[in-house]
Structures are given as structure tokens and as C-alpha cells.
Amino acid sequence: MRTHRHLTILALALAALCIPASGASAASSYDSCVGFIDIVPIVISTPGKWCLRQYLRTNLTATNAIEVQTNNVTIDCNGFMLDNQAAGPGTYSAGVSARGVSNITVRNCTIEGFYYGTFISSAESAGVRGLLGSGHLVENSRFPQNRYAGIHADGFGSVIRDNIVTNTGGAPGWGGGVGIVAWAPVDVIDNVVDGVFGDNQTADWENMGILAGGLELTVAAGFHVRGNRVRNLAQKGTRWPQVGLSVTGYGVTVQDNLIAQHDPTSGYALLCRGQVDIRGNIIKNYSQTFYDQKCDDQGGNIAY
Amino acid sequence: MRTLRSLLMFGFAITLRAAAANEAPAAESYDSCVGDINTVPTVITTGGTWCLRHNVLTNATNTRAVDIRTNNVTIDCNGFRLADAQAGPSTMSIGITANGPYSNIAVRNCTIIGFNFGIFIASNPGGGHVIENNLLSFNRSAGIRVDGAASIVRHNTVANTGGQPGSSNGIGIVVNGSVDVIDNVVDGIAGDGSVAFTAYGITAGDNLSTGSLIRGNRVRDLTPSGSGSSAIGILVYSNGAWVRDNLIGQQTSTNGIGISCGAETRVRDNIVKNYTQGLAGQCDNDTGNVTY
Numbered sequence: 001m002r003t004h005r006h007l008t009i010l011a012l013a014l015a016a017l018c019i020p021a022s023g024a025s026a027a028s029s030y031d032s033c034v035g036f037i038d039i040v041p042i043v044i045s046t047p048g049k050w051c052l053r054q055y056l057r058t059n060l061t062a063t064n065a066i067e068v069q070t071n072n073v074t075i076d077c078n079g080f081m082l083d084n085q086a087a088g089p090g091t092y093s094a095g096v097s098a099r100g101v102s103n104i105t106v107r108n109c110t111i112e113g114f115y116y117g118t119f120i121s122s123a124e125s126a127g128v129r130g131l132l133g134s135g136h137l138v139e140n141s142r143f144p145q146n147r148y149a150g151i152h153a154d155g156f157g158s159v160i161r162d163n164i165v166t167n168t169g170g171a172p173g174w175g176g177g178v179g180i181v182a183w184a185p186v187d188v189i190d191n192v193v194d195g196v197f198g199d200n201q202t203a204d205w206e207n208m209g210i211l212a213g214g215l216e217l218t219v220a221a222g223f224h225v226r227g228n229r230v231r232n233l234a235q236k237g238t239r240w241p242q243v244g245l246s247v248t249g250y251g252v253t254v255q256d257n258l259i260a261q262h263d264p265t266s267g268y269a270l271l272c273r274g275q276v277d278i279r280g281n282i283i284k285n286y287s288q289t290f291y292d293q294k295c296d297d298q299g300g301n302i303a304y
Numbered sequence: 305m306r307t308l309r310s311l312l313m314f315g316f317a318i319t320l321r322a323a324a325a326n327e328a329p330a331a332e333s334y335d336s337c338v339g340d341i342n343t344v345p346t347v348i349t350t351g352g353t354w355c356l357r358h359n360v361l362t363n364a365t366n367t368r369a370v371d372i373r374t375n376n377v378t379i380d381c382n383g384f385r386l387a388d389a390q391a392g393p394s395t396m397s398i399g400i401t402a403n404g405p406y407s408n409i410a411v412r413n414c415t416i417i418g419f420n421f422g423i424f425i426a427s428n429p430g431g432g433h434v435i436e437n438n439l440l441s442f443n444r445s446a447g448i449r450v451d452g453a454a455s456i457v458r459h460n461t462v463a464n465t466g467g468q469p470g471s472s473n474g475i476g477i478v479v480n481g482s483v484d485v486i487d488n489v490v491d492g493i494a495g496d497g498s499v500a501f502t503a504y505g506i507t508a509g510d511n512l513s514t515g516s517l518i519r520g521n522r523v524r525d526l527t528p529s530g531s532g533s534s535a536i537g538i539l540v541y542s543n544g545a546w547v548r549d550n551l552i553g554q555q556t557s558t559n560g561i562g563i564s565c566g567a568e569t570r571v572r573d574n575i576v577k578n579y580t581q582g583l584a585g586q587c588d589n590d591t592g593n594v595t596y
Contacts, residue, residue: 030335142432164434166453231514261515284514302588302590
């Protein structure tokens, strides 16, 4: 027994030796940066990794802070913050914006106080249907206090993972906010959405934790919404429901998500359109667990 | 003798680690550091990433080695040690702390040894903290404490916690608020032997918080001592928490509870070994839990 204990302790310490070697989040190097974002607004028209190397504070109300206009761009904030709180709740700016381009990555950022924290759209313009871009990745970032949505990203083969989205909402005239908007087949994995609310001047709120899928059901297929924690959607009025996850598509899996309210809440934990398999989700304090018969219960879902 | 030998072995291993860490900087980059932490105590009042470039040692018995007093701060130790090892078990010092309405604090890649609390982040209001990839060892009351909504404690190793003289309990990881505790190792919690001692692996939540996720943690080798004492692997207060896929094991039969639940806690797919009670309190035993 004694030997076993000693071996355990030694193994622990040796395991600790490996922590730096894993290097998952070691202090960042600028070696691979093709350029630096030292002021905003800025337009990125050259591919590669563009880096923040300082805290950036701005007060943009109509201009996007970082506008990406070419494919294959990574925005790496290196832990620095892009802060637009000074613009107030009426801003219509995005922290990082890209339209109609592919392979856009945003990582290691804290983006605060924009209308959208990120708006990465595969369509060229708001009025254009159809997806022209793909392969986006938004990861390891925080999105506090953005006014309508923390993250918007759409496009084939895209992933939104390991982000923390907090206190989203408050845009004037909007009766609700959305933590994460993931149009089309985007995998949404292991994110935290905590706190979504509407404009105080509106009588009724309809807040949403994660909106995944697409209006075009034929293209929104085969994506995964897994391991997310959606909490504290604020309720005001009774006209509209609160919605934890809204998922539209075919061959979609919604698995192992935690969708919880502290108090009983009028709304739907899961709203499914198309054909959506749901399994192993925990749902607490929603008046209705599922909305629509398109939620195909594959077992292990618990609502209470 | 047994404890001494264990300490010697651990010390030897830590020495190895320090040697390795001192060679590490060639592989690290400090480009994104806004400043360095070369001595302690230090107060951080500017946001950004603050870095260790070498081991930082103290023997203070009542200090806040790294005291964060603003939002959006990352402490990146780059694998180096922050140690209070010479202060002894009575120390009341804290390794890294933020105590105020601060948000978005991160602590990563640190080895924190010998404090009363290794990491103590107490924010209300405030939140969005991330504590990841750290080793906490020989801290006297708790390895990690985090209060604050929408926070995550993940991929940490918390070893050999306890030993504060006269203390009746020690805790590996403490979280309050809606904090997710994911994929951590808590191994070894023991008292100083002077009073009855209850060992807690992980305690999570309070009555105000909602929906914490406690997943994939391994809690081992809790050592209660004295009359009426017990071990509690995971203790959950949080309203509507989800406890799943954790391994809570003791080498020998131990008086205590593997998972103790507060109101409406869902419990699934956990393995509990050698506790007198596997699940207790208001656990909703969903499926896949094994106690033996």
C-alpha cells in the first residue's frame, strides 16, 4: 500500500511535469503574425494571422471594428480585449465582421460592447441567399455584454467552440438577444451562454440561447450542437417565449447540453425544425421541454 | 515516516519539475505579456496577460502574492512555480487572488505550492473566469476557489491539499455561482491530525446559482480523520446542477459520501468506489451511476 501511495505521488508530480509540455495555452508568440491590429477600425485584405498586442478601446456605432475582406484570415487577440462599451447600447457595429469569404478564425479574444461580437457571414450581403463561404472557426474567446448577439457565424464546415458568452442584449427596440447565432451547418460545441436579455423599454422579451441551423433546410444538415451550457435567459412579459436552443436542419444531433433556468420560465428549452435527434440533454425550469414534433427523442433527455 | 517519505518523493519530483521548467523558456514566448511578475507580493491593476518568466518564491505568512484588482487579467505562469513552501502549514497567504467585482480573470499554466488558498477568485458581481491547466499542490485550506457566474475550472491537478493546523476541513476545489468544473484531478486531502477532519474533493454552488456542470473529474485519496469525520467526494449545492462522468474513488472503505446533492441535482454515469454512501441528499439518480 505504501509503495502504491508513493508511486501515486510520484506519478502526480511527473504528470505535472507534462503540463507545460502540453502547451495548450502557453503565452502566445507573435512569430506567425502577418500583421498587427493596433487601431480600429481596420480592414484586413491580406490572408494570414492578424494579431492584437494591446487592449483596444473604441466607441464605434456604425463601423465594424475589424472588417475581414479576404479568405484564410485568423484574428488572434492573444488574450487582449476589444472593447466597445463606450459606444453604448445603440451601437450597430460588429467586433469582427466578414462576409462572403472562407476560412475565418477568431480565437483568444474578449470582445465586448458591440451589436455583434462577431458577424461572420458566408453570404456576400444581408439580402443574398445562398452560402458562398465556409470553414470558419470561433474558439476560446469571451463575448461579454454584446447588444444583440455574442457570436454570429455561418457557413459549411464551421465550428463554434469553447467560448463564454455572457450578458447579451439590450439593443434599443429589440425585445431580446441571442447568445450564439450559427446559421447553416455549423457545429456548436462546449460553449457557455449565460445571461440574455432585451431592451428595458420593450414590454415583452423573447431571448434565445443558441440559434442553430438555417432557413434553407436542405443545406442545414448534419451538424452537431453538443455540450453547451445555456443559463439565465431573462424573462419579461408573457407574450413571447424564451428559447434555450432553436435548431433547424436535417440529420442534426443535439446532445449533452445543459439548458437551465433558476426559476420557472415560460418558453421552450428545445425548439426543433426539420429532423433533429436529441439525446442526453438536461432541461430545467422551462414550461415546455420541446416545441414541435421535429425533436426526435433518442433517449436520455431529462426535463424537470 | 510515511508522510516524510511521501514529501521527500514529492519534493524530488517537484525539483525535477523545477529543473525542467527552468529550461522551458526557450520553448515559450512572452510576446503577449503586458508585464512580468518577478517578485511577490504584486498588485495587478492593468488588464492583459501577466507572465512569470521564472519561479517566484515567498515565505510570507499572510499576503496575497498576486493580487488582481481589475478586469480582463490573465496570469500565465508559463509552467513556472509560485511557491510559499517555506511559510509552513499555518500560512494564511493566497497565491493568486481577485477579490472584488471583477470579470474575465484567467489563471493558466501555473504551479502553485504551499499557500492557504492556491487560487481565490471571489467576484460578485463579476464572472467569466477561466482557471485551466494548473497544478496546485500542498495548499493548506483549498487548492482553487472561484466565485462568479459563467466561469470554468478545467484541466487542473489539485494534489495534497490540507494541513492547516487545527482546521476541521480541507477542500480541493470550491466554486460558487454557475461555475462549470470539468476534467480536473483532485488527489489527496488530509488534515494535520490535531482535530477531527472532513475532506471534501469538490464543492459546487450555492442557492442562487443555476445549472453548474460537474463533469469528468477524478477525485481520489481523501483522508478524513478523528471521531465523526467523513470524506465527501463531490458536494453540490447548486440548484439544478448536472454531475456526470466523474470518478470518485478511495483505496479503502471510507466513511463518507461519494456525491452529496442539493436541490434537484441530476446525477449520471459516475463511478463511486469505497464510500459508505455512494449518493446522498437530493440526487436524482438518472442512469449509469455505479457505486461499489
